[in-house]
Amino acid sequence: MAHRLLLLHTASPMVNRQPPYGAPPPPAQPYGQPPPQQYPPQPYGAPQAYNNYPPTPPSLGYGPPQIIQWNGDADAHALRSAMKGFGTDEKALIRILATKDPLQMATIRDAYQRIHRRNLEADIKSETRGWFEEGLCALVRGPLMQDVHLLRSAMDGPGTKEKVLSDVLLGRSNADLNAIKSAFQHTTRQRLEDAVRGDLSLKTERHFMIVLQAQRAEDSAPVVKAEIDRDVSELYNATEGKVGTDEMKVCSILSSRNDNQIRAIAHEYRVKYARSLEDVIKREFSGHMEDALLYQLRHGLDKYMHQAQLLEDAMAGLGTKDHLLVSRVVRSHWERQNLDNVKGAYHQRYHKSLASRIKGETSGDYERLMLACIGENV
Incomplete structure (x- = not known):
């Protein structure tokens, strides 16, 4: 899978050559997006100070309250x-x-x-009533409070909905993650770290504690060849290069690098060891930790294709996972440019429109709401 996703970037007419290390490789842009901003080169061997760069701004709805010119x-x-x-x-x-x-x-x-x-x-x-109600409420809450709602419901009662935790917490910017932590504590009077710690166990708990530190490299941090090579070697030595697996080393790297860096790591790993990083994770890990690491890797490789895959996952198999379909459709819809790219990625991978797939899995007002959320006229 990782190999196929990587080829998607290089096949795009806008990304027809591998950029030099020193500027980040371009993110997935096959669905009509302008070329990404390029950052100035950093010399090989420069210290890894990823967060001495301009911070990624919060997503719409995650920053301070704003008064807008709209009534x-x-x-x-x-x-x-x-x-x-x-x-x-x-x-x-x-x-x-x-x-x-x-x-x-x-x-x-x-x-x-x-x-x-x-x-x-x-x-x-x-x-x-029903999933129509849940979809409307997800919209009314807005993206930040919907995240808080999802976290609370995922950890309420016996068991934990691990996919929901991954959806809300993984692949997020530091700004968004800090907003989620603050809103969760304001709403529940409990630190999110404490709530997650009480619901997970052992090394999966430690993985999510790394994520919740919100110390991921900012999007403006460059791809540095020496640092990528070091990460590739450490990933190999933590997995294929030893008996047993150093799970925390893998979790630490994938939780603290930005998307451009993860994409470069995956590319260099395949070049150096002739195996995709996705295959390595599948072979070395299992359960929720495997799912979480694959989530971080796939998001880094192509966030639009990853969202398309998550939407299909909610509908594939016997019965629709409606709680995931509602939350994933609503999350994708908040930013129109993101939604258009997700719809393009879905069609490219599954050779059908996202709208037609949703029509086959939903009905009535629930169907009309989901279609309206992805920009269809209903």
Whole structure:
């Protein structure tokens, strides 16, 4: 898989040659995106100070509250009209809520509370049911509070929904991860690290503790040949090059490098050892740790294709994993450029549209909401 994903980058007309080490290899850009910003070269052997570079800004909805030049009063009135009295206008709920960005959604929530003295999420819960309700509530919460909701539900009661933990916590920027930690503690009065520590065990717990340190290399940190070679050698010595596996070394490297660095590591590993890093992880690990490491690797190789694979995973096999489908569709939809790339990646890999696949797995208002979230007219 890793080899096939890597070829995807080099096959793109916009990425038709391997860039020199000193600038990061371009991220996955096969779906109509402009070339990425290139960073100035760093000499071989320079110290690994990955976070002395400009920080990656928080995603929309994860930064400080913002006042935007957009008024949500009309939508707040329309939402109340759609839910009060006899019956519910589900189409109006979909039309209003599935088309807003995170800042607009926050403005609507505030307007609804200010005008009607009511909680929008609570009203939706009283008027809708099933996965349609869950999808609407995921939208109303906005991306940050939806992450908090998912974390709480994943760790509530016996067992842990490991895929949900991976979806929320892995591959995130330091800014987003710190926002999640802060919102979780504000909401639950418990540190996220303590909650995760109580739900995981042994080395998987240690892996997620590394992630929650939020010390990943910023996106602006360059790819340095000497550092990549060192990481490749350490990964080999921690896996194929010894009896047993140094799990924490592998976890540490994949949890602390940015996407460009992970992509370069995977490429150099195959060049040097004639084996994909994905195959090595599958052979050396198992269970949740294997899944988490593959998640980090695939996200680094091509985040759009990875999201497409996650969406297919939610629908593949016997029965739809609706909780994953709802959360993954809603997360992909928050940024339009990201969504367009995910839809392009899905079509490239599975030779069908994401919309047609969702239609085959959902029905009724639930189907219409999921389709609206991916930009379809319903």
